[in-house]
Amino acid sequence: MAEKEKFLGEFEQFLLLSILKLGDNAYGSTIRQLLADTIQRDVTIGALYTTLERLEKKGLLESKMGEVTPERGGRAKKYFKVNAKGQHALKRSKQALTAMWDNVALSHQGYNS
Amino acid sequence: MKNLSQAYSQPPKAANKFLTWALPDNIVEPVLGDLSEEYYQQVANNSLLKAKLWYWRQALKSGFQFVLKTQRGFVMFVFSIILFLALTFMAMLLGDAFDFFFDIQSLLIVFPPAIAFAYAATSKADVTNAFSLLLGSNSEQNEQTYRSAKRVFSVLGNSGFALGVFMTLIGWVAMGSNMEDMTHFGTAFAISILALIYGIALKMVCYVAEQKIQTLSELQS
Numbered sequence: 110m111a112e113k114e115k116f117l118g119e120f121e122q123f124l125l126l127s128i129l130k131l132g133d134n135a136y137g138s139t140i141r142q143l144l145a146d147t148i149q150r151d152v153t154i155g156a157l158y159t160t161l162e163r164l165e166k167k168g169l170l171e172s173k174m175g176e177v178t179p180e181r182g183g184r185a186k187k188y189f190k191v192n193a194k195g196q197h198a199l200k201r202s203k204q205a206l207t208a209m210w211d212n213v214a215l216s217h218q219g220y221n222s
Numbered sequence: 223m224k225n226l227s228q229a230y231s232q233p234p235k236a237a238n239k240f241l242t243w244a245l246p247d248n249i250v251e252p253v254l255g256d257l258s259e260e261y262y263q264q265v266a267n268n269s270l271l272k273a274k275l276w277y278w279r280q281a282l283k284s285g286f287q288f289v290l291k292t293q294r295g296f297v298m299f300v301f302s303i304i305l306f307l308a309l310t311f312m313a314m315l316l317g318d319a320f321d322f323f324f325d326i327q328s329l330l331i332v333f334p335p336a337i338a339f340a341y342a343a344t345s346k347a348d349v350t351n352a353f354s355l356l357l358g359s360n361s362e363q364n365e366q367t368y369r370s371a372k373r374v375f376s377v378l379g380n381s382g383f384a385l386g387v388f389m390t391l392i393g394w395v396a397m398g399s400n401m402e403d404m405t406h407f408g409t410a411f412a413i414s415i416l417a418l419i420y421g422i423a424l425k426m427v428c429y430v431a432e433q434k435i436q437t438l439s440e441l442q443s
Contacts, residue, residue: 137256154256155284158249184255
């Protein structure tokens with residue numbers, strides 16, 4: 110990966126991690142619900158697909174159309190999978206964050222929660 | 223009764239139509255499927271009203287997120303019409319006679335006959351198709367369809383303009399026949415001009431619509 114390549118954004122990381130956590134069952138609804146349950150972030154389906162499309166264009170994930178089910182009004186699911194490039198980008202972002210956090214001690218002044 | 227309640231518990235059809243129009247083609251099916259799946263969960267866990275409100279919120283927020291990308295031409299068309307109307311209203315307000323620019327009779331003698339002429343000169347299907355093309359909900363058409371759509375706006379605009387001129391001239395003839403009483407001449411003259419203004423406004427909007435269809439046709443070919 111080129112040195113100058115940008116790190117992943119926060120939401121991009123959340124999405125890629127959700128897809129990895131969900132494994133073979135990663136599609137719009139399940140990703141949305143996992144984000145709501147795990148980090149209490151209620152994203153619209155439109156925002157979700159905007160970022161998923163961007164990640165797919167960047168070549169960090171792959172998608173395929175799945176089966177049609179009655180509870181979806183006879184519409185197919187679109188499954189997502191993080192590929193090797195996506196996993197590498199995630200690792201790189203995590204390493205960068207860990208390196209930045211190294212030797213950082215937060216003071217409790219002004220921190221009320 | 224059961225069928226009625228089943229139909230009522232379906233996701234809102236209008237929201238689905240809006241999403242189908244606003245979303246890129248490649249994600250319409252998965253997005254509608256995902257929303258349906260979660261909607262039925264919401265119906266099971268919450269009230270039907272809550273589920274419908276949730277669905278509408280998702281549909282509107284998601285649709286507007288994509289509409290500038292997928293329906294840019296339509297958005298720009300609407301924006302230009304709004305700008306035109308805003309500038310027109312501003313000019314009326316500056317003229318300090320805002321109420322005077324609205325005359326139901328003048329509106330009725332320009333718009334309904336112009337619409338009737340458009341239907342008469344083309345067909346109901348052509349008129350419907352022309353507006354569908356303009357709204358961007360009827361993409362991928364053949365050359366003949368674009369030609370018919372252009373004709374609809376051409377007839378509508380030209381008829382509106384001609385009706386405006388015609389009605390104004392009738393007003394002048396009526397005024398000319400009552401020249402001995404000049405007390406209401408100014409008011410009568412102003413009202414006679416209103417039909418012409420409405421006709422010109424309709425012609426202008428139809429001209430833009432016609433050019434928009436022309437652009438769509440050229441992009442298609």
